[in-house]
Amino acid sequence: MASITSDRQAPPSGLRRWLNRTATTRTAWLYLLPAFLVMGIITFYPLFYEVWMSTTDYNIKNLRYDSPAPNRADQSDACTTNLKGECTWGLLENYHQIFTGDLPVAVANFSFWNVLAFDLVWTFTNVPVHVIIGVLIAVLLNVKGLWFKRFYRAIYILPMVLPSLVIAVVWKNMFDSQYGAINQLLSSVSHLFGGTPVTLRWLDQVDQPISFLPLTLSYFALLITNIWLGWPFMTIVATGALQSIPGDLYEAASIDGASSRQQFTSITVPLLQPAMIPAAVYGIVATFNLFNLIYLLSGGGPLRKTEILVTTAYRLVNEQRLYGTAAAFSVIIFFVLLGLTLLTNRLTKATERYDA
Amino acid sequence: MATSMTARSNQPARTKRPKPQLSYGKQILYQALLLLIAFVVMFPILWVVSLSLDPRNISRPTELNLIPPGASLTAYEKVLQQPTSNPVTFGQLALNSTKLGVGVALFSVAIGVSAAYVFSRFEIRGRRFLMLAVLTVLMLPSIGTIAPLFVMLNKIQIGATPADSLRNSLLGVGFSIISGALPFSIWNLKGYLDTIPRDLEEAARVDGATLNQTFLRIILPLAVPALAVTFFLGFLTGWTEFALSWQFLTRPSDFTLTMSLWNMTGQYASTTPWSQFSAMSLLVAAPVAIVYLALQKYIIGGLTLGSVK
Numbered sequence: 001m002a003s004i005t006s007d008r009q010a011p012p013s014g015l016r017r018w019l020n021r022t023a024t025t026r027t028a029w030l031y032l033l034p035a036f037l038v039m040g041i042i043t044f045y046p047l048f049y050e051v052w053m054s055t056t057d058y059n060i061k062n063l064r065y066d067s068p069a070p071n072r073a074d075q076s077d078a079c080t081t082n083l084k085g086e087c088t089w090g091l092l093e094n095y096h097q098i099f100t101g102d103l104p105v106a107v108a109n110f111s112f113w114n115v116l117a118f119d120l121v122w123t124f125t126n127v128p129v130h131v132i133i134g135v136l137i138a139v140l141l142n143v144k145g146l147w148f149k150r151f152y153r154a155i156y157i158l159p160m161v162l163p164s165l166v167i168a169v170v171w172k173n174m175f176d177s178q179y180g181a182i183n184q185l186l187s188s189v190s191h192l193f194g195g196t197p198v199t200l201r202w203l204d205q206v207d208q209p210i211s212f213l214p215l216t217l218s219y220f221a222l223l224i225t226n227i228w229l230g231w232p233f234m235t236i237v238a239t240g241a242l243q244s245i246p247g248d249l250y251e252a253a254s255i256d257g258a259s260s261r262q263q264f265t266s267i268t269v270p271l272l273q274p275a276m277i278p279a280a281v282y283g284i285v286a287t288f289n290l291f292n293l294i295y296l297l298s299g300g301g302p303l304r305k306t307e308i309l310v311t312t313a314y315r316l317v318n319e320q321r322l323y324g325t326a327a328a329f330s331v332i333i334f335f336v337l338l339g340l341t342l343l344t345n346r347l348t349k350a351t352e353r354y355d356a
Numbered sequence: 357m358a359t360s361m362t363a364r365s366n367q368p369a370r371t372k373r374p375k376p377q378l379s380y381g382k383q384i385l386y387q388a389l390l391l392l393i394a395f396v397v398m399f400p401i402l403w404v405v406s407l408s409l410d411p412r413n414i415s416r417p418t419e420l421n422l423i424p425p426g427a428s429l430t431a432y433e434k435v436l437q438q439p440t441s442n443p444v445t446f447g448q449l450a451l452n453s454t455k456l457g458v459g460v461a462l463f464s465v466a467i468g469v470s471a472a473y474v475f476s477r478f479e480i481r482g483r484r485f486l487m488l489a490v491l492t493v494l495m496l497p498s499i500g501t502i503a504p505l506f507v508m509l510n511k512i513q514i515g516a517t518p519a520d521s522l523r524n525s526l527l528g529v530g531f532s533i534i535s536g537a538l539p540f541s542i543w544n545l546k547g548y549l550d551t552i553p554r555d556l557e558e559a560a561r562v563d564g565a566t567l568n569q570t571f572l573r574i575i576l577p578l579a580v581p582a583l584a585v586t587f588f589l590g591f592l593t594g595w596t597e598f599a600l601s602w603q604f605l606t607r608p609s610d611f612t613l614t615m616s617l618w619n620m621t622g623q624y625a626s627t628t629p630w631s632q633f634s635a636m637s638l639l640v641a642a643p644v645a646i647v648y649l650a651l652q653k654y655i656i657g658g659l660t661l662g663s664v665k
Contacts, residue, residue, distance in 0.1 A: 027567045028478045035471035035542060036486070038463075042505075042535040043493055050504040058507065064518060065511040137393065145378040146386060155394045158401060161648035163596040165614055166641040169621040170404050173630060179416035181403045188420065228396070236656055289497035291599060296618065310499040317503050318603050326503040333500055341495060 050327045055091050057104070058324035070324060094328035105320050109304040110312075112329075116336065119288060119308040122219070126226050127283045131276055133227065134234020139268065141235070142242045160232045168296035171225045175202035175297075204302045216305045218298040226293060234279060241275035242268070281344045288340065309333045408432065408634035415629050431631035432639070439636050440619045440628075442608040446639070452526055453595050453613040459530045461590030464541035465583055472545035473571060477554075490539045498536040499599055505532045506603060523604050532600050537593050541586050548582035549575065585654045592644050613640045 056070035090096070097103050098112050137156070141149060159167070174181040177199055186198035202221045209217050245267065253263050291310045294300060300307035300315070307315075313333060316326035378386070406421055411428035436446045474480070475487055509523035509532070522528040552575065560570050576583075598614040605611060617636050620628045648655065 024478070024567055025480055028474045028480050031470035031474045031571075032486070034467040035538060038467060038534070039490075039493075039538055042531050043501075043539065044489070046501050046504040046508060046535065047493070047496075049508060050501060053504055053507070063507060063510055065513055065521070140386060140390065143378065143386065145383075147383065148387070148390075152390050152394060155397055157649070157652065158397055158645075161645045161652070162401075162641050163592070163644060165596050165598050166617070166637050167400070169617060169633075170400055170637055172621060173633065174400060174403065176416075179418065179630070181399070181417075181420060184417075184420050185399075228400070285495070289499075291497065291499055295599070296621070310497050314499050314502065314599060314603075317506060323503045323507050330500040330503060334496060337495055337497075 050330060053324055054094055054328035054331050056324045057093070058327065059104070060321045060323075063323075094325050095332065098325065098329055098332065103320070103325060104322060107320060112312075112332075115304075115307050115309055115312050118219075118306065121215070122222070122306075122308060123284055123288045125223065126230060126287045127280055129223075129227055130230040130234050130283055131280050133231040135238045135272060135276065137231065138235045138238035138242055139264070142239065156232050156235060158232075159229050160236075164229065164292045165296065167225070167229060168293045171221075171228075172203070172297045175221045177201045177203075203298055206302050206305075216302060218301060218306050222294060222298055222306060225297060226287070226290070229293070230283065230287070234276070234283070237275055237279040238272055241272050245271050277348050281348060284340065284344055285337070288337070309336065404634045404637055407630050408638055410631040412631075414631075415627075417630055431629070431635040435632050435635045435639065439632070440616050442611060442616070442619070444608050444611055444616075448609065449611055449613045449616050452610060455526055456530055456533065456597060456601075456612065457591040457594035460533050460537050460594035461587045463530075463534050464538040464590045465545075465587050468538055468541035468586070469545050469576070469579070469583065470571070472542045472549055473575060475542065475546045476549035477557075490542055493536070493539045494543055496536075498533075501535060502532075502600065502603060505535065505600075509604070519606070524606055524610070526605070526610050529597070529601050529604050530594070532604070533594055533597055537590050540593075541590060544586050544589065545579070545582055549579060552578050581654050585651055588647055588651055589655070592648070595644055596640075 053070075058070040061067060062070045101111050103110060140146075141152060141156075173179075177183060180202070182202065183198045183200055186200070190196065190198055200217065203218050205217045208215060209220065249267050249271075250263055253267060258266070288308070289310050290308070291314065294306060294308055295311045295314065298306045300311050309329075310333065313326055313329045316322050316329055320326075402422065403420070406424055406427075407417055408431050409427040409429070410417070410421075410424040411426050411430050412424070438444070439446055439449065475483065475490075506523060509528040510521050512522040512528075514520055514522050514525065514527075522531075556574050556578075557570050560574055565573070596614060597612070598618065601612050601615055602618065605615070613636075617633075617640055619625065620633045620636055625633065
């Protein structure tokens with residue numbers, strides 16, 4: 001086939017030669033075109049539009065196709081009064097309002113800093129627990145001579161394959177103070193020991209269960225659910241890594257008289273690290289943005305004490321209908337995530353260098 | 357230690373190299389622990405299944421029952437007729453969710469795979485920049501662009517009345533989901549295409565195959581498992597999508613399964629018996645959970661492919 005095409009014609013002209021030379025490049029661009037055309041319209045353009053929106057007071061007045069454009073800082077007549085009745089509308093007014101909590105519509109208990117702090121606490125209490133439980137169960141399942149391994153593996157994957165949305169609503173009902181399965185289970189355990197029925201108000205008790213920790217009972221309900229949800233992924237990653245550790249290492253170690261605990265800390269743990277750290281980074285970003293679970297289970301309550309950044313942004317659109325503020329909030333989320341990613345990347349790199 | 361174990365166990369002595377065995381004490385301890393974990397994992401699932409079989413149509417369960425007295429499928433019948441007070445059948449809701457799922461999956465795989473191929477193979481100018489753009493979008497949560505998508509789609513009229521905007525339609529929700537699903541599908545497919553050895557393509561090029569021929573006759577057939585998994589993940593995204601549809605859609609005929617499930621939960625649902633809520637949960641979860649289990653090996657391979665590198 002190649003020979004037929006090469007000697008079919010007289011020496012090609014300059015243009016033709018150029019076309020031949022760039023044929024592959026042109027086809028490559030053609031292959032990229034559909035995806036980037038579509039993303040240009042529905043992914044990248046909305047992002048730029050969002051940045052523009054974040055400098056305006058875009059709200060429900062501006063929503064219809066024939067309604068006026070929102071106010072901007074560079075318009076001389078743009079004057080929006082804030083809660084205190086002052087005329088202020090700078091380019092970064094939305095950002096200012098978010099950081100000070102002075103939104104155009106009063107929102108009870110709104111505080112960006114509290115939400116950010118809770119989101120970080122939420123993330124960094126979840127992921128280590130997922131990783132530790134995940135690794136321990138993977139090690140347990142990897143014990144040689146253990147019976148029914150396949151049975152356990154088949155069951156343990158279930159939290160991963162069920163849609164998180166369904167899990168969230170099911171656990172919401174399970175945490176019901178009167179009819180929920182958790183209180184009924186705890187009651188039957190307490191009954192065994194002659195105790196009284198348990199009526200914990202998991203999702204709406206405002207008092208902190210541990211007096212020195214500013215975390216509500218709903219945080220613990222969310223934590224329990226998310227641990228149930230999160231460890232199987234870590235177990236799967238750890239199992240894959242465990243099976244690639246050569247058995248000779250353990251053999252050699254036991255010949256040298258290392259106890260099984262020593263083998264765990266000086267062979268298993270360091271050799272699991274390269275697999276577990278990227279999985280943990282993935283877990284950190286996923287947990288930080290875990291919309292479904294928090295919005296559907298605790299609803300951010302009580303008193304917005306379990307709200308995270310993405311659920312707050314959603315409420316700004318869905319409840320307060322402050323589209324400009326929501327846009328600014330999303331831009332802030334973007335920078336927070338960028339910071340979080342750079343930080344976790346640095347941690348990953350640091351541990352890599354330590355290993356090498 | 358190994359010898360003492362084999363001595364204690366009742367294995368026939370004819371095996372030449374005895375497998376390392378657990379002592380019975382440890383075996384029982386581990387089994388107890390693993391059964392406890394299995395119980396914790398199964399507890400919510402068993403709870404929903406047993407509630408969904410409850411025939412009494414009582415509003416709320418008052419005690420834990422593994423198999424409720426006189427188990428029946430009446431709750432499922434009720435849900436299949438009309439799950440919520442909105443005048444839509446389960447069939448319509450499932451059709452809407454399927455439209456979103458199939459639409460998102462088809463669209464993001466069909467136009468994603470060629471871009472993924474270029475990202476995986478060609479050193480064209482601007483490739484790094486474009487890949488960075490895709491990665492940046494991937495980092496953003498889908499809720500992050502809900503404000504601009506909402507107001508932009510709201511200004512596009514597709515009918516006579518002001519309510520007939522693209523925003524208030526499944527099509528608009530579908531586009532908004534694809535906005536995040538397409539970058540994901542490109543990245544996921546690129547990760548898989550990177551693992552296909554290049555020898556075959558080089559051999560084909562030596563034989564004079566064009567890029568189109570290589571792509572269509574060599575790469576696509578080899579990538580079928582990855583295409584299937586990415587298609588399924590796209591379907592899953594559309595089928596389980598909640599936040600966008602909840603915000604965008606107002607006509608009951610457009611509602612999806614996930615929206616109705618939320619309508620049957622918590623404060624909105626004081627009149628919904630939990631047997632029906634449970635039946636609905638299982639009906640929403642089962643189709644995707646079964647496919648996920650079937651494709652498990654490939655999906656998890658793909659998920660860890662990107663992270664373990």
